[in-house]
Amino acid sequence: MSTGxxxxxxLRSVRARNRLALSPMCQYSAGxxxxxxxxxxxxxxxxxxxxxxxxxxxxTAVEPRGRITSHDLGLWNDEQAEALAPIADFVAEQGxxxxxxxxxxxxxxxxxxxxxxxxxxxxxxxxxxxxxxSGQPYPYEGAAPPTERLDPNDIEAIVESFGAAxxxxxxxxxxxxxxxxxxxxxxxxxxxxVTNQRTDAYGGDFEGRxxxxxxVYDTVREAVGEEIPVFMRVSGTxxxxxxxxxxxxxxxxxxxxxxxxxxxxxxxxxxxxxxQQIDYAGPNYQVALAEQVRAETDLPTVGAVGAITTPEQGxxxxxxxxxxxxxxxxxxxxxxxxxxxxxESLYEVEPDxxxxxxxxx
Numbered sequence: 001m002s003t004g005x006x007x008x009x010x011l012r013s014v015r016a017r018n019r020l021a022l023s024p025m026c027q028y029s030a031g032x033x034x035x036x037x038x039x040x041x042x043x044x045x046x047x048x049x050x051x052x053x054x055x056x057x058x059x060t061a062v063e064p065r066g067r068i069t070s071h072d073l074g075l076w077n078d079e080q081a082e083a084l085a086p087i088a089d090f091v092a093e094q095g096x097x098x099x100x101x102x103x104x105x106x107x108x109x110x111x112x113x114x115x116x117x118x119x120x121x122x123x124x125x126x127x128x129x130x131x132x133x134s135g136q137p138y139p140y141e142g143a144a145p146p147t148e149r150l151d152p153n154d155i156e157a158i159v160e161s162f163g164a165a166x167x168x169x170x171x172x173x174x175x176x177x178x179x180x181x182x183x184x185x186x187x188x189x190x191x192x193x194v195t196n197q198r199t200d201a202y203g204g205d206f207e208g209r210x211x212x213x214x215x216v217y218d219t220v221r222e223a224v225g226e227e228i229p230v231f232m233r234v235s236g237t238x239x240x241x242x243x244x245x246x247x248x249x250x251x252x253x254x255x256x257x258x259x260x261x262x263x264x265x266x267x268x269x270x271x272x273x274x275x276q277q278i279d280y281a282g283p284n285y286q287v288a289l290a291e292q293v294r295a296e297t298d299l300p301t302v303g304a305v306g307a308i309t310t311p312e313q314g315x316x317x318x319x320x321x322x323x324x325x326x327x328x329x330x331x332x333x334x335x336x337x338x339x340x341x342x343x344e345s346l347y348e349v350e351p352d353x354x355x356x357x358x359x360x361x
Contacts, residue, residue: 005315011229018053023329024101026058028113034074036083048094051339055096059103062161066104081168088173099176100169106186107132110145133190134197163219178231183271192245229263236267236289239276254297264301283307291322303327311342
């Protein structure tokens, strides 16, 4: 038990009670202007009560045009931070580490919610002009919203907005910050040659394409200080023919960020283009990506995500040194108390069920 899924994990000044994390999954349920609602407090609080060691809040936009939908959370002003503070406080009170994912959707912004079809929205229909590294729109079946190429001043402002959002997050009570650089959103758009055709200092070779991600990490680190752990979520591969973002690129970026002090690389995949050919082989289909990053870098913590649905999967990932953290998404939607059930199932011990619930356990 000491080296498995329910062993503790130290991240700078933070200690997680286990190595089971809630994956950041958008709820598309924010109120006006990106403000959190009671839905978020109950949703994240339930997973903390349910035994997750780290609760990573969904993609939270660092500026208004960085939202995927108009119902996304934001953290570009103090009102939003004040609404998030009770969530962070409650998650921490339940023994979990409250973390938050900071994001910018780039050219994949301005859409309807998934249950409304994830359709691109034009400004006249409630959408907005979106931005990207090269001004090429995402290839939706329908017409994409207007897409603008970011100039260096715009890029600098967005980098600074990540730092400002990180500072607000810590002031609101979050104990860790994750930078979203995956799934075809803005930072991933800069990383991948599929979407980055720039010829200036923010494009071209690997160094140029990774510049924004490095600058965002450095800015966030400066904003939160040395005691707060910083995570980054990346797509380990684009699942596309080269030239594209590959697992070898991810390893190289991971090594660079390890030298700069990154605490946790959260390895997912895909999302840059609809032509991706995902090698979906069932449970653990992305784990090999995290495993390679873990083996070939000096990163202190690497998390695996993707179709992890049973306690035994999570336990095996940790015990077999394939990853340091099992990041669980949809199973936690299916069962908010997955963490408690996992501890009971794996170790045949009475889980730490809240006193209010013990009569029914």
